[in-house]
Amino acid sequence: MSKKNDIRLLRINYLRGPNMWTYRPVLEVWLDLGELEDCPSNLLPGFNDRLTTALPALIEHHCGVGERGGFIERLRDGTWMGHVLEHIVIELLNLAGMPTGFGQTRSTSQRGVYRMVFRARDEQVARAALAEGHALLMAIINAEAFDVPAAVARVRDKLDDCYLGPSTAAIVAAATDRRIPHIRLNDGNLVQLGHGQRQRRIWTAETDMTSAIAEGIAGDKDLTKTLLKAVGVPVPAGQEVKTAAEAWEAAQDIGLPVVVKPSDGNHGRGVTLDISTQADCEAAFKLADAHGSSVLVESYIRGNEHRLLVVGGQVVAASRGEAAWVHGDGRQTVTQLVDSQINVDPRRGLTEDFPLNRIRVAEDGVILLDLQRQGLTPESVPAAGTAVLIQRNGNVAIDCTPEVHPEVAHAVSLAARTVGLDIAGVDLVTEDISRPLAETGGAIVEVNAGPGLLMHLKPASGAPQPVGQAIIDHLFAEDESGRIPIVGVAGSRGGHQITRLVAWLLHLNGRHVGLACKDGLFLGTRRVEKRDSACWDAAHRLLMNRGVNAVVVENDAASILRDGLAYDRATVGVVTDLDGIAALAEFDVQDADQLYKVLRTQVDVVLSDGASVLNAAHPRLVDMAELSDGEVVFYAEDGTLEAIRHHRDRGGRAVFLRGGAAVLAQGPAETPGANIEALLRRFGSNATDAATLLAAVAAAWALGISPELIAAGLDTFVPDLHLA
Numbered sequence: 001m002s003k004k005n006d007i008r009l010l011r012i013n014y015l016r017g018p019n020m021w022t023y024r025p026v027l028e029v030w031l032d033l034g035e036l037e038d039c040p041s042n043l044l045p046g047f048n049d050r051l052t053t054a055l056p057a058l059i060e061h062h063c064g065v066g067e068r069g070g071f072i073e074r075l076r077d078g079t080w081m082g083h084v085l086e087h088i089v090i091e092l093l094n095l096a097g098m099p100t101g102f103g104q105t106r107s108t109s110q111r112g113v114y115r116m117v118f119r120a121r122d123e124q125v126a127r128a129a130l131a132e133g134h135a136l137l138m139a140i141i142n143a144e145a146f147d148v149p150a151a152v153a154r155v156r157d158k159l160d161d162c163y164l165g166p167s168t169a170a171i172v173a174a175a176t177d178r179r180i181p182h183i184r185l186n187d188g189n190l191v192q193l194g195h196g197q198r199q200r201r202i203w204t205a206e207t208d209m210t211s212a213i214a215e216g217i218a219g220d221k222d223l224t225k226t227l228l229k230a231v232g233v234p235v236p237a238g239q240e241v242k243t244a245a246e247a248w249e250a251a252q253d254i255g256l257p258v259v260v261k262p263s264d265g266n267h268g269r270g271v272t273l274d275i276s277t278q279a280d281c282e283a284a285f286k287l288a289d290a291h292g293s294s295v296l297v298e299s300y301i302r303g304n305e306h307r308l309l310v311v312g313g314q315v316v317a318a319s320r321g322e323a324a325w326v327h328g329d330g331r332q333t334v335t336q337l338v339d340s341q342i343n344v345d346p347r348r349g350l351t352e353d354f355p356l357n358r359i360r361v362a363e364d365g366v367i368l369l370d371l372q373r374q375g376l377t378p379e380s381v382p383a384a385g386t387a388v389l390i391q392r393n394g395n396v397a398i399d400c401t402p403e404v405h406p407e408v409a410h411a412v413s414l415a416a417r418t419v420g421l422d423i424a425g426v427d428l429v430t431e432d433i434s435r436p437l438a439e440t441g442g443a444i445v446e447v448n449a450g451p452g453l454l455m456h457l458k459p460a461s462g463a464p465q466p467v468g469q470a471i472i473d474h475l476f477a478e479d480e481s482g483r484i485p486i487v488g489v490a491g492s493r494g495g496h497q498i499t500r501l502v503a504w505l506l507h508l509n510g511r512h513v514g515l516a517c518k519d520g521l522f523l524g525t526r527r528v529e530k531r532d533s534a535c536w537d538a539a540h541r542l543l544m545n546r547g548v549n550a551v552v553v554e555n556d557a558a559s560i561l562r563d564g565l566a567y568d569r570a571t572v573g574v575v576t577d578l579d580g581i582a583a584l585a586e587f588d589v590q591d592a593d594q595l596y597k598v599l600r601t602q603v604d605v606v607l608s609d610g611a612s613v614l615n616a617a618h619p620r621l622v623d624m625a626e627l628s629d630g631e632v633v634f635y636a637e638d639g640t641l642e643a644i645r646h647h648r649d650r651g652g653r654a655v656f657l658r659g660g661a662a663v664l665a666q667g668p669a670e671t672p673g674a675n676i677e678a679l680l681r682r683f684g685s686n687a688t689d690a691a692t693l694l695a696a697v698a699a700a701w702a703l704g705i706s707p708e709l710i711a712a713g714l715d716t717f718v719p720d721l722h723l724a
Contacts, residue, residue, distance in 0.1 A: 017564035027126040037112035042078035082114035089133035096155035128158040167453035170468035194482020214420030238298030244282040260284035262292020303431035310416040312474035317456040317465035321396035328382025399462025425451025490602035491576030494692030501696035514542035517554035539566035611702035635698040655698040674714040
């Protein structure tokens with residue numbers, strides 16, 4: 001078989017919001033199969049076997065068949081390479097740890113050219129998966145070698161670089177479960193939950209309610225202990241020291257054994273436990289001094305270390321650590337014993353995907369010091385049966401939430417409140433967390449801001465705790481969604497006029513409105529940018545603006561095809577027409593059926609308690625009503641249209657023209673409204689039409705603005721931006 005030429009990737013476009021394919025972001029790829037258009041999968045000798053050998057989990061892809069093995073069936077029957085590429089990319093993402101179930105491939109009007117899309121939570125990860133999938137597909141077509149595990153590793157590396165950390169991802173997932181929207185604000189873990197004035201922000205497990213003063217207190221362990229002791233929370237006795245000599249003197253004053261640790265360290269770095277000799281104390285001081293700005297000497301509390309997570313004053317999760325030991329065999333070194341007896345545990349690894357850390361003996365100063373105290377080095381070979389202590393408190397990753405005694409929970413909650421943190425990781429040492437601290441001699445040793453959540457999400461043993469949900473419930477009341485009213489207007493006629501009118505009426509209704517339309521970007525009645533702002537970027541900026549509590553956006557078909565919608569859901573969605581096809585040639589939109597699929601996106605995202613506002617003079621837009629999750633409000637100049645009469649017979653709402661004025665009708669009831677003819681005169685000849693103004697009236701009414709305010713608002717609206 002002669003070598004086939006590469007499939008050409010003509011265009012790669014990231015659709016960042018709801019689009020004609022799905023509610024979620026996707027990577028859209030235009031590809032040219034070239035000569036492979038004549039070579040479906042069943043006509044390439046050995047192709048199917050090579051593909052399923054390289055990616056055996058393709059058997060799990062249901063594809064359009066709807067059952068396990070569906071894609072394999074399509075391969076045997078013969079499917080084109082664009083469709084195959086879609087499934088290869090999805091499988092690579094699955095293997096890399098970003099499960100992806102959605103993909104579609106459709107032909108275009110040009111022979112051999114296809115549009116292929118797949119779910120893309122992150123653009124860079126999706127592009128990496130596409131590149132690897134493309135290379136893998138061509139290698140399989142041409143019976144060439146390809147290292148699949150290496151490709152998966154490269155995609156996973158990109159995922160690790162670009163995607164949210166596990167703590168942030170858990171919080172965002174909990175927000176999604178409650179249908180609270182989110183916006184990622186940087187390449188790290190700063191995330192906005194909600195929109196406009198109703199937004200909250202998180203940065204891993206810190207929130208915009210986390211006090212900077214409290215965070216500063218938590219970073220000063222000596223000050224933290226002073227405050228906790230003042231309110232009756234048990235803490236170990238201790239003092240800050242400047243030199244190794246002072247450390248030993250303090251240890252003797254406090255009473256041996258002691259703990260030596262940095263005053264502002266974290267993650268247990270530089271902490272040495274159970275010190276009873278001067279040599280060990282001086283060595284521990286040197287280690288602690290390298291990890292912090294000063295050093296603390298504290299009394300040693302016997303027991304296991306525990307981490308309790310406090311959210312909004314309540315303990316929501318608890319984990320316990322345990323000492324890590326190895327047992328000599330007379331043959332292996334300490335390092336080899338750690339690898340064969342501890343690191344072999346599949347729960348241990350070097351990334352946040354693992355609940356337990358892989359132990360690197362030679363790189364951990366605390367472990368080296370503890371070995372030294374046992375007369376050992378990493379290269380020592382312990383005698384058979386000899387127990388060697390590696391970590392006095394290993395990873396705190398054993399869930400013990402059900403065991404926490406109420407008095408312990410009270411003390412921990414009080415500690416978090418005393419420091420002033422809304423979310424805190426409180427470290428305590430006790431021999432038995434199911435008993436009060438007074439009975440066990442336990443004490444709280446640290447209060448941490450921005451605690452990691454992984455130990456509670458993926459414990460080494462025990463049940464995961466819903467800590468992401470607890471944080472979301474802390475940030476948002478049960479009846480809050482973080483949403484503000486959003487109005488989206490789609491179509492090619494009068495969108496800028498409709499959006500400006502609706503924004504004006506919302507302003508009169510007491511809202512702080514952000515508006516993005518062809519006339520510019522507006523905050524309230526002030527135009528802050530004059531350039532065309534009917535685009536994703538401008539609308540996205542409004543959703544991030546803490547000063548707005550309502551947003552109005554103009555969307556034409558081209559912007560939806562290019563970027564998708566800037567919002568995941570809308571309160572009101574307006575669709576005005578199915579015109580403007582001639583301007584969409586670059587997107588291969590050539591008829592009304594194709595344009596219908598694009599503009600229905602605006603209706604697809606309407607909330608169940610929102611409304612779709614549709615032009616009843618267009619039969620296809622009347623058909624669009626059945627797609628709306630919310631109410632439907634029809635509008636048209638002619639109130640006798642069958643669609644309007646039928647809608648009213650069922651108690652629906654409609655807006656139409658009679659005697660030059662808008663009529664707002666619900667069922668048989670009619671309310672006279674705004675003077676449309678007068679407003680048309682103010683706009684000037686040929687500047688707009690009655691249907692456009694009626695669309696604005698219908699959208700405002702759907703938002704709950706009263707007919708009286710709508711009429712008064714249109715009477716005061718100034719169409720000329722130079723006079724506004």
